[in-house]
Amino acid sequence: MQNQSIRICFIFNPAANRNRSLQHIDWLRREASTLWENYEIAIAKEGESLAELARKKSNLFDVIVACGGDGTVSQIVNGLAKSDTVLGLLPIGSGNDFVKSLSLHRSLSECLKIIHQNIIAEIDLIQIDGDRKGWCANTIGIGVDGWANYYAQQATWLKGKISYYYGALKAILKFRGCQMDIQSIEYSNKDEYVMATVCNGKWEGGNFLVAPNADLLDGKLDLLTIKKVPLLLLLCYLLRFRWGPADWMKGIKTFRSEKxxxxxxxxxxxHSDGEHLGSDIRHLKLTVERNALKVLVPKDY
Known part of the structure; x- marks a missing residue:
């Protein structure tokens, strides 16, 4: 199929990037008109389900492009998972962690060229079951991780990565952990934890490298857990996680599993991909689903 003949729909989440995502529409309209004959720019209405919008548009278009951050991507992925429709990415959100694992943390012009090249990879997703159901593309954070995301979203007066640091600091000070029962084929433990993060991708929270060895194509989930440790030590961990977990960090364990x-x-x-799933969750089953999403990637991915 020739690139010009591909039917492509760009879905904008007007709430992305603290309500600043729509400033890119005029640029996109000019550029898209030179690259595709059949394209549409769809702007989600307030309160509209992006997953449902993506699902409807997938019946009419070959490619759906998520124009926003990780939250926008997550919702659209929930509309496209296990389908033949291809996902494209224009990272214009306040948090763009997922695209880093796809080598797409580039300028919008470069990302648009990559979309036009039409190189498709089939990546894994995390299937969520239990107290919540759905799909996750990047990471699921439980405990401090979940609260950090929640507080960051509430801090509407802050912009960019600083909001995630604020959220993480507030979460560490307010949530001191609970007993978690963690079960898989490779690992079984019941202890006091402050955080458990299940990863398909490597980064989350704007700048935290929580799973350096995660791979979207390997059929494995990477789990990072932190047991209850002194408050000052946990604050040190927060600063160090820009470079990932280190051997000297007490109470931290990582392992890999399919479920x-x-x-x-x-x-x-x-949280799932930066989307708040709730504050009342007690039980989740997380399973890797191989080749569950078709996504456009660079030539060197």
């Missing part, structure tokens, strides 16, 4: 089940002694906050 992980986590139960908590009290309700906790959970």
């Amino acid at each position: 992980i089940e986590i139960s908590t002694s009290v309700p906790v906050a959970v």
Whole structure:
């Protein structure tokens, strides 16, 4: 299929990047008109489900492009998972962690060229079951991780990565952990934890390298857990996670599995790709689903 004949729909989330995503529409309209004959720019209405919008548009278009950050991508992925429709990415959100694992943390012009090249990879997704159901493309954070995301979203007066640091600091000070029962084929443990993060991609929270060895194509989930440790030590971890976990960090464990089940002694906050799933979650089953999403990638991916 020739690139010009591909039917492509760009979906904008007007709430992305603190309501600043729509400033890119005029640029996109000019550029898209020179690259595709059949394209549409769809702007989600307030309160409209991006997953449902993506699902509807997938019946009319070959490619759906998520124009926003990780939250926008997550919602659109939930509309396209296990389908033949291809996902494209224009990272214009306040958090763009998922695109880093796809080598797409580039300028918007470069990302648009990559979309036009039409090189497709089939990547893994995380299937969510238990107290919530759905799909996750990048990371699922439980405990401090979930609360950090929640507080960052509430801090509307802050912009960019500083909002995630604020959220993480507030979460560390307010949530001191609970008992978590973590089960998989490779690992089984019940202990006091402050955080458990299940990763398909490498980064989250704008700048935290939580899973350096994660790979979207390997059929594995990477789990990072932090046991209950002194407050000052946890604050040190927060600063160090820009470069990933280190051997000197006490109470930290990482392992890989195809399926992980986590139960908590009290309700906790959970995020999926930066989307707040709730603060009342106690049980999740997380399974890797191979080749569950078709996505446009650079030639060197």
